[in-house]
Amino acid sequence: MATAQENPLLEGLQLRRMPDPCILVIFGASGDLTKRKLFPALYSLAYRRLLPDNFSVVGIARTEETDDEFRQRMKEAVQQFGRDEFRDDVWESLADGVRYLAADFSDSKGLDRLVDVVNELDDERKTGGNRLYYLAIPPSAFETVVEAMGKRRKAEGWRRLIVEKPFGHDLESARHLNSVIEHHFEEREVFRIDHYLGKETVQNMLALRFANGIFEPIWNRQFVDHVQITVAESIGIESRASYYEQAGAIRDIFQNHMLQLLAITAMEPPIDFTADSVRNEKVKVLRAIHTPGPKSVVRGQYGRGYIEGEEVAGYREEEGVDPQSMTETYVAAKLYVDNWRWADTPFYVRMGKRLPRRETTIAIEFKRAPHPPFEELAAEGLQPNVLLVHVQPDEGVSLAIGAKVPGQGLTIRTVHMDFLYGGAFRTGLPEAYERLILDAMLGDATLFTRIDEVEEQWSLVDAIVAAWVRDRPAFPNYPAGTWGPPSADELLRRDGRSWRTH
């Protein structure tokens, strides 16, 4: 097998060390995540020869399937969801080490069998006892698995635990889960996924802020008027009613992805880029977020409407959803980070399903020029400077500035200086899961959430949700295909501001 250094596909990418040979054990392997994200990510890693020699996978789930059937299904999933061309030789090299076990992981017999399969594979493929356990299962099933895997520790090799979200349902359940994990695994062996941290553009926020001298001096309350973060999706809840009815937008997106985006935007420069330094700074931001009052939080639920010209059902009409459901599919909030850098600077955040388009952006809106001599001459009103980070789609960064319109006179109009990933770099963007799986194999937890961050995130959510029991908004309050309820616009209008439209 060629080494990473000889691989021409790696040109332009920073080379890192190769992970040790290991076995990835996926609990919940028959689920959507394995098919849509994990196998396509593993294939892309194999395609770039970033996987260690003898890398192996054991999928475990209740569904009856043979090794061959499982491999065939995963092959089709890679063909359907993968981002790279499909090559038989790459797939075969990966599929060679793939096994499947149909077993119930809530019973210890099933788990004993798993241990046998993994040990045999370990001997056969010389993976040195290194194990990566991936929990793609509901939190209610974590306990037995964590305990069983914790107890059946091998003397040689390392073991790590990747935990998918949701990590609990509130602060108390998150603490309970953690106490179970803590009993068997050390914190440095635990990798809690927030896949937004694996997105290139989210990491680029760190590069933008801390690798450039020009932004940091103005990244504070003196120059920034406010920040807007949007996580908009045009999809509905797809087939996840039973999960979503319990979660709602606040637990599904706000508790994790949104608060992490905010933390990365607002954090102080870390002293280095080790996992602890970065997470120490993020947790300080999370701790400093002031609990918003009820007037600063808006919730919404979509009704029937149109997405790209097609009529779609309202949330309460979706299969598996209670027709009287009070679950929110939209949240907007005004948050304050109570520290020296950000005091009195609002962070407006919004997230929702069935909004007009898929868009995740972080907009830093700067204060206006102190004395604009061109005011009357501006064509569309002189706009403030905005640094817009397009997390997805059209990944890139743009800076809105005022420029003179060519011709006689002095008319000013807003133009954009754009950096687009597609244009600037030859390589396509990796999927978040490629980065995260590889980092976990390397034992690098920088892009995973530490338990104290998770706890801070839940404390804030618990406080917001506690205030919700007191009132019942008239749901549905926004038609599918619109930008959320009118009260969300009102939230900004009260402050003399409005949500960005592009």
Ligand code: BG6
């Ligand atoms: C998941 C949520 O964490 O993130 C989903 O559970 C949501 O509801 C998804 O659709 C969005 O991820 P992405 O990468 O498509 O923005």
